[in-house]
Amino acid sequence: MLTHTWVEQYRDKPAGAAMALGLRAAVQFDFGDADAIPLAKGDDFADAQAPFSNCVLQFSAPNHPEASHALVWWRDQPDGSVHLMAAWKWRGDGRWRTAYPCEITRTEAGFRYETDARSESSSAIQTAHAMALNAFYILGCSNVQTEDHAAPAALNKKRAKSGKFPLLEYKTLVLKPGAPRVDGRPMGGTHASPRVHLRRGHVRRIQSGRRVWVQACVVGSTHGMILKDYKVCAEAS
Numbered sequence: 001m002l003t004h005t006w007v008e009q010y011r012d013k014p015a016g017a018a019m020a021l022g023l024r025a026a027v028q029f030d031f032g033d034a035d036a037i038p039l040a041k042g043d044d045f046a047d048a049q050a051p052f053s054n055c056v057l058q059f060s061a062p063n064h065p066e067a068s069h070a071l072v073w074w075r076d077q078p079d080g081s082v083h084l085m086a087a088w089k090w091r092g093d094g095r096w097r098t099a100y101p102c103e104i105t106r107t108e109a110g111f112r113y114e115t116d117a118r119s120e121s122s123s124a125i126q127t128a129h130a131m132a133l134n135a136f137y138i139l140g141c142s143n144v145q146t147e148d149h150a151a152p153a154a155l156n157k158k159r160a161k162s163g164k165f166p167l168l169e170y171k172t173l174v175l176k177p178g179a180p181r182v183d184g185r186p187m188g189g190t191h192a193s194p195r196v197h198l199r200r201g202h203v204r205r206i207q208s209g210r211r212v213w214v215q216a217c218v219v220g221s222t223h224g225m226i227l228k229d230y231k232v233c234a235e236a237s
Contacts, residue, residue: 028170048136086128
């Protein structure tokens with residue numbers, strides 16, 4: 001996790017101390033390559049809930065032309081709204097570009113975003129919000145669990161002596177070992193023997209209403225080959 005580098009950049013800023021305190025209390029998730037996370041179909045992910053009221057999500061963006069990583073800091077508020085901050089680590093100078101904080105409220109018509117940001121930054125915030133909701137949606141799958149990675153005690157002791165922000169414990173997603181494969185019911189039509197293609201990892205809702213994560217796999221017959229490219233990029237602020 002790169003949270004410590006984000007905090008260090010704002011150490012001498014007026015809000016630096018409060019930022020450091022809040023991030024120490026947050027639960028950290030490393031979701032890895034953003035390109036490998038498919039978007040939920042339709043608006044299924046819109047009702048996804050954060051597993052913790054204060055959490056930070058990290059995504060890598062190997063195919064983004066300008067940013068290598070994205071951080072999304074999510075904090076649930078007592079009134080049901082969400083306080084969200086998002087930042088992108090620029091490839092050129094290695095510094096973080098942080099969008100204006102945003103208060104997000106769910107309404108009957110969708111989401112209301114309240115921020116002092118410019119329009120291009122507002123768009124980046126909405127992208128970060130969608131990334132977070134989609135990540136929470138995947139976390140809700142019954143065959144997905146998290147794996148804890150403890151903070152390195154010896155290294156943190158050295159960092160503390162030099163006045164640096166500590167490396168924090170974080171979590172990664174793993175598929176539950178031995179999770180049963182759930183096949184959909186045959187629906188007829190012309191898809192019984194599709195051409196060989198790569199089926200991307202995706203969320204499937206089974207008959208009981210549970211959601212399961214289905215691993216990427218090669219499917220189909222030998223009637224040809226379909227090649228697919230998938231790309232999901234965080235928009236820079």
